[in-house]
Amino acid sequence: MAELIRRDPTVVFLHQLLEELQSGQLRIPPFQRPFVWEPEQQVELLRSVRDGIPMGAVLVWETEENLPAYDKIGHHTIVLDDGNSGDGRRVRRYVLDGLQRLTTMLAALVPVTGEPASADPPDFVFDLADGNFTQVPVGTDLSSTPQWLPTRFLLDDELLLDWMEKARAALSVEQIRTIRPLARAMRAYKVPVITFSGGDLGTAARIMKSVNREGTRMSDLHMVHALSWRQEDNFNLTDQVDKLRASYEEFGWSRIKEEAILHAVQLSLGLDAQDEPQRVVRGLAGNRGAIGAMGAGFKAMAGVLAKEKVLGPETVPYGIQPVILAALFAEFPELCDKQADRLRAWFWLTTYWRTLFGRPKVRSVYEHLKGVIEGKHLPWPQRKWKQYEPLPSSLTGFSARVKALGLLLAQQPGADGIALDRLGLDAMPRLISRLPGQRGDGEGGSSILSSPGNRVLVVHPGEVDNLRRTLENPATCIPELCAQHLIPESAAALLHKQDYAGFIRTREQWIGEKERAKEEWARRVFFQGAEG
Numbered sequence: 001m002a003e004l005i006r007r008d009p010t011v012v013f014l015h016q017l018l019e020e021l022q023s024g025q026l027r028i029p030p031f032q033r034p035f036v037w038e039p040e041q042q043v044e045l046l047r048s049v050r051d052g053i054p055m056g057a058v059l060v061w062e063t064e065e066n067l068p069a070y071d072k073i074g075h076h077t078i079v080l081d082d083g084n085s086g087d088g089r090r091v092r093r094y095v096l097d098g099l100q101r102l103t104t105m106l107a108a109l110v111p112v113t114g115e116p117a118s119a120d121p122p123d124f125v126f127d128l129a130d131g132n133f134t135q136v137p138v139g140t141d142l143s144s145t146p147q148w149l150p151t152r153f154l155l156d157d158e159l160l161l162d163w164m165e166k167a168r169a170a171l172s173v174e175q176i177r178t179i180r181p182l183a184r185a186m187r188a189y190k191v192p193v194i195t196f197s198g199g200d201l202g203t204a205a206r207i208m209k210s211v212n213r214e215g216t217r218m219s220d221l222h223m224v225h226a227l228s229w230r231q232e233d234n235f236n237l238t239d240q241v242d243k244l245r246a247s248y249e250e251f252g253w254s255r256i257k258e259e260a261i262l263h264a265v266q267l268s269l270g271l272d273a274q275d276e277p278q279r280v281v282r283g284l285a286g287n288r289g290a291i292g293a294m295g296a297g298f299k300a301m302a303g304v305l306a307k308e309k310v311l312g313p314e315t316v317p318y319g320i321q322p323v324i325l326a327a328l329f330a331e332f333p334e335l336c337d338k339q340a341d342r343l344r345a346w347f348w349l350t351t352y353w354r355t356l357f358g359r360p361k362v363r364s365v366y367e368h369l370k371g372v373i374e375g376k377h378l379p380w381p382q383r384k385w386k387q388y389e390p391l392p393s394s395l396t397g398f399s400a401r402v403k404a405l406g407l408l409l410a411q412q413p414g415a416d417g418i419a420l421d422r423l424g425l426d427a428m429p430r431l432i433s434r435l436p437g438q439r440g441d442g443e444g445g446s447s448i449l450s451s452p453g454n455r456v457l458v459v460h461p462g463e464v465d466n467l468r469r470t471l472e473n474p475a476t477c478i479p480e481l482c483a484q485h486l487i488p489e490s491a492a493a494l495l496h497k498q499d500y501a502g503f504i505r506t507r508e509q510w511i512g513e514k515e516r517a518k519e520e521w522a523r524r525v526f527f528q529g530a531e532g
Contacts, residue, residue: 004199009057009192014049015155017058017191018110020093021102024080026060027069028103029094029204039135042104046124046133046151049105049189050182057192058098061204062091069094074107096196096207109186111152111159124151126182128175146170149179154186202278220277221262228281237284240291247295251302252421253322256313260323263362264297265290267327272363273320290330297330298322304329304340308347309410309417314424317400317407318356321347324366332373339373345526346372351404352519355384372526388519390512394450398425408514409457414484419459428455429464431471432500448501453508456485471495486511 020026048055069092071078095102108124123136125148133151142148146167153159160183168176196207225237241258248254262280263273268290269283284290301322309315316322325343329335335343346369350356356365360382368381380386395402406428410417419427432454448454458464470476471487472495482492491506 004203005197007195007197009194011190011192013187014105014189014191015109015187017102017193018106018155021073021095021106022076022078022110024069024078025093027067027080027092027094028073028099029067029069037100037104041100042108042124043133043135045101045104046108050133050185052185052189055101055191056098057194058102059096059207060193060195061094061096061199061207062195062197063094063199063204064091065201066090066092067094067201074103075112076106076110093195094204096204108151109155111156125149126151126154128171128178131178147175149182151186154183221258223277224262224280224284228284235288237291244291244295248298248302251299251306252312253298253302256298256322257319260313260319261291261294261298263320264294264323264327264330267324267362267366268293268297268330272361273323274359274362293330294326296333297326297328300329300333300335301325304343305347308344309407309415309420310347311417311421315403315407315421317351317403320356320360320362320365321350324362324369327366328369328373331370335373342372342526342528343369345522345524348518348522349385349526351400352388352515352522353385354389354400355380355382357400386523388516391452391508391515393452393508394447395452395455396450402428404515405452405455405511406457408511408518409455409486412484412486414480415457416459420457423461426461427459428457429461430454431456431464431468432504433465435500436498448504451504451508452511453491453504453506472498486514 017026021028045055047053069078069080071080123140123142124133125136125142126133128147128149136142136148142150147170149163149167153163160179164176164179196204221238221241228235228237238258241261244261245254245256245258248256266273266275266280266283269280269287271279271283304325305316305322313319313322325347328343332339364381368378371378389401391401391405395405402425406420407417409415409428410420430449432449435449456464456467458467467485471481471485471492474496477492477496482489487495487507488510491503491510494502494506
């Protein structure tokens with residue numbers, strides 16, 4: 001393996017980097033993470049360039065390896081340079097870190113030549129009226145707003161002068177005076193470039209993994225993709241995972257994180273979900289069909305959890321739960337109803353005992369569950385078990401225990417589990433917004449209002465006031481409605497008297513009893529008399 005050499009940083013003009021990118025002298029390798037920046041991030045970068053704020057270094061890898069590179073970046077078509085160094089060697093330069101920033105700047109500052117590589121490329125403008133950059137909607141007629149200066153003219157004197165001549169009549173003197181300083185600032189902006197030479201593909205991928213720019217750190221999936229990519233077999237891990245995730249739309253799980261699919265594949269390969277990327281690459285090399293098998297695995301998992309009103313990834317208390325279940329179903333596609341019931345019971349036990357909190361050794365959890373399904377009597381793999389943890393007295397955020405409460409409410413007759421999946425915590429508003437004599441809306445008031453006993457599940461958050469009025473009126477408070485919202489008769493009676501504090505405490509106790517009953521059912525079904 002060639003030695004990796006890190007050179008001292010060099011400082012170059014931004015427009016030089018963009019010219020190298022457009023001409024193909026600087027390449028984007030196929031194992032790079034995709035472009036993920038939102039318009040707000042792109043606009044903020046334009047502001048930073050205008051104001052001379054450093055954007056951070058760009059990392060470049062120089063190598064004689066001939067890797068494919070993207071021939072389209074945004075709406076630009078790239079003509080790839082052959083990399084001839086002039087001495088017979090063919091040295092090519094690949095971006096290791098800086099894709100998000102360089103792609104943004106290429107789209108915003110460099111005009112497209114020839115046919116756009118993508119339909120309806122986005123436009124960035126500098127609004128001379130308010131002095132701000134903005135990304136305008138696709139298809140917008142920029143000529144209809146004279147004070148919008150297209151940013152793609154800022155680096156080209158000829159294009160900028162032509163635009164100014166056409167727009168001059170509609171602009172004020174002050175607006176015209178801001179154009180040239182803006183253009184000078186964009187052209188004078190410099191970027192440090194750190195170059196690595198030599199090494200191999202694995203080394204380059206590890207460099208990408210180690211850097212972090214604006215929250216777009218290279219994920220485990222893209223790290224494995226980089227290390228597993230080989231030109232000769234055209235194996236594209238990210239494409240396969242993306243297609244697989246898109247196929248989950250039919251059963252409501254297309255929003256699951258791509259890394260969850262990879263971690264399920266890792267379990268099916270005999271690895272741990274937290275295994276090193278290099279081990280995952282070796283596992284995939286021997287069994288690339290494991291990825292496709294996760295289609296059936298996740299579908300079967302979704303069917304089992306749907307019985308518990310888990311209708312999508314957002315309502316799963318612990319993200320590793322569907323990963324373990326999907327891998328299990330991929331390995332055992334023909335489970336009987338009794339086995340499926342034990343998996344549902346396991347779901348509730350790991351939720352109420354919080355045994356999957358933090359970063360447990362997933363492999364041992366998976367092997368235990370696999371053994372139980374095979375009929376073995378195995379000890380629980382973690383120290384924390386048989387310890388039911390009650391709901392906290394004050395609910396904040398959409399934590400695992402809050403999700404568990406939402407799922408319990410969704411299971412009641414007449415409840416709508418789809419609302420919980422679609423709205424999350426917004427589907428669980430407070431029934432009582434304030435206590436008698438309390439000022440404000442209660443958000444910072446009595447802690448009892450944050451109690452689990454004050455949360456209800458509704459289809460539309462705005463209907464909670466009507467629900468409260470219906471429930472506190474003895475004439476309209478019917479038993480079926482109380483049962484739907486887990487309100488016992490004793491609590492309903494207190495609500496009729498507008499004893500809100502008493503109602504909340506009584507209902508909280510009742511919810512706790514229902515949770516304990518669920519936990520006891522799960523313990524009985526899962527262990528089937530063989531705890532140990």
